Amino acid sequence: MANAHQHTNRLIHEDSPYLQQHAHNPIAWYPWGEEAFEKALKEDKPIFLSIGYATCHWCHVMERESFEDEEIADYMNRHYVNIKVDREELPHIDRYFQDVYMLLNKRAGGWPLTIIMTPDRKPFYAATYLPPKNRYGRPGLLGMAQYLYETFRDKRDNVYESADSVVSAIQELSAGSKSGKIVPVDAKKVMDRFVKGVSQNYDSVHKGIGDAPKFPHASTLKTLLEIYRLRGDRQALKMVTDTLEAMAHGGIYDQIEGGFYRYSVDAMWQIPHFEKMLYTNAELIELYSEAYAVTKNTLFADVVRQTVENLDERFCKEGLCYSASDADSDGEEGKYFVFGYDEAREALLQNGFSDKEADTVLDYYNITQSGNFEGKNNPFVHDAPGPERLDEARKVLRTVRAKKHYPFIDYKIQTSWNALLIQGLFKAAVVDRRFADKAQKSLDRLLEKLYIDGVLYHQVVLPKKPKVRAYLEDYAFLIAALIEAYQNSFEKRYLDLADQLAREAQRKFHQQGKWLMSDDAFEAEASVYDASYRSALAVMLENLLILATIHEDQKAYAAAEEKIMAEVSQMMESPHNFPSLTSLCLQYRYGWTLLKAPKEVLKEAKDLRFEIRYPWLLLKPHAQEEILVCKIDRCFAHAKKIEDIVSKIE
Secondary structure (H helix, E strand, O other): OHHHOOOOOHHHHOOOHHHHHOOOOOOOOEEOOHHHHHHHHHHOOOEEEEEEOOOOHHHHHHHHHHHOOHHHHHHHHHHOEEEEEEOOOOHHHHHHHHHHHHHHHOOOOOOOEEEEEOOOOOEEEEEOOOOOOOEOOEOOHHHHHHHHHHHHHHOHHHHHHHHHHHHHHHHHHHHHOOOOOOOOOOHHHHHHHHHHHHHHOEOOOOOOEOOOOEOOOHHHHHHHHHHHHHHOOHHHHHHHHHHHHHHHHOOOEOOOOOOEOOEEOOOOOOOEEOOEEHHHHHHHHHHHHHHHHHHOOHHHHHHHHHHHHHHHHHOEEOOEEOOEEOOEEOOEEOOOOOEOHHHHHHHHHHOOOOHHHHHHHHHHOOOOOOOOEOOEEOOOOOOOOOOOOHHHHHHHHHHHHHOOOOOOEEOOEEHHHHHHHHHHHHHHHHOOOHHHHHHHHHHHHHHHHHEEOOEEEOEEOOOOOOOOEOOHHHHHHHHHHHHHHHHHHOOHHHHHHHHHHHHHHHHHHEEOOEEEOOOOOOOOEOOOOOOOOOOHHHHHHHHHHHHHHHHOOHHHHHHHHHHHHHHHOOOOOOHHHOHHHHHHHHHHHHOOEEEEEOHHHHHOOOOHHHHOOOOOEEEEEOOOOOEEEEOOOOEEEEEOOHHHOHHHHO
8 A cells, every 4th residue: 555655654553543544744743752852852853742543634735735745745754753643542642732822822622732841841932723825814834934934943942942841831720629628528619610610601582601612511401400300400400301301302312313413613502523423422422311211202212223323334333433533524624424415305306295295394304405514514403293104204315325435434443432322322221221231341352352351441443452541531431330330230240340440440540649640651631620521530430439339448438538639729719610529529529329139139120220309329239138227328218119219218
């Protein structure tokens, strides 16, 4: 393959699909590693670091415009050491440099992320997408690279002074996020502030949190749902259900095939950025399932079923799922997903729909002659009931799509994101009990492929062997999935492995009072802030609390409490900015409840965990006939029948 291309760089030897995409750029890319670092020091060149991922639209744009440009490549190769990083392969490195971007630009970053560093890897410049030349009010890559190189060459002391200040500021930011004090937790105040904080940023017209671009914010909605279950807060529930209904009817949801895109570019949920990410769909499967358990809204159950079907069709193979699909088809954003008015209408007519029926379908999906996306149409629906032949219509519109190329799929299989999906599928058993069996089979397959000879790995590109060892997020999300497997099957092997991995995680990632994202040479501190998906650290701490409760181990419970309280001070003033930590704080305050009963009784009561008003219930088999309900330090109720115990728990 290399012989068929004019250029081939060192990325050709990498497994990452994203790095492979750049293996034939004229820029002499290096992967993150010692070879590149040694070259920068030896040749005294600044480092140009570019971070992205395989299904990132603007990463593709920057590649086409700049990284394939011979003039830009010639300059970059002569004056910089150029490094490419797949943010999904090395999430801790991405997280560190996203913090650098935030520090330097006073706003959140994104991808592609552009970082310029000194030869000894101290960052002094950060940007996201850069056009090749100055335009759109943005500096061009070539001009920026020339200016920064000349500044480095001629004003080296100034550059190092700036770089040192960035490194120091990042260290202070990390250290300053924790007060070191034990903060008393006023649960009512935390919940009041959380609901108020979310409501102040809530779009009461189009529903959802924030303005354009609008993201699902699954962890925020999940915490609102828990607050409703704790104290019957109708405002919290309404924000959740209205948002979930708006997304389910909107264009952020693929109305034809199911599954969610990453976010909506507008405030009305109509036009998405057409990437589909495994983590987005995993978290939303769980959220819609939990919302269905509370409300019994059949729309939520339908969304869960269709989303799982879409993942099965497009993402999953032999029980494991790929990480993402692209927004682009044949280099055109959204091409596969959108419809021309004439092509959609003609397809319906040719498949037995009358003129009136076809028009009803097109009106339902808002497919118009003028279009809503570059002259074409991304389907979204109103609250009106669907046409009588809606399922047939969807099948017909799928055949229209089938004539086009499906977007590129990043075929990495990641432990963390698959574990998120497995956890979501276990929760989806409240919609369809078969999802629990599906989740258990996927979990066993994940362990087979990514937990080898007692070593957990972060990702694999099948049929190759995994190389990258697991990060904190892999441990955290996998342990959570193992706990759900135990709650579903009561097979001790899952609980034993969860215990073992929890001990390993603490040994690897909890160093000198700090939690790290990885245990390699690059030190990036883990955060309780929810970014693209829920905080791995918050999930890890929740795991420790749950495992201690299941084992009724007060010493382990006290140790988990201590670690939780070390983080809590960050969120007390604005808990809505830390939804997973807020949930964890409330779990600590109210405690997990343990329902102990014979295994046969518990198997009949699995859905109780999601339907009972109290949100934190665990099941544990025991040999006695009597049913007991306990906290970590006491049992407070007993009964002969499950139905007699519910009110006592609530």
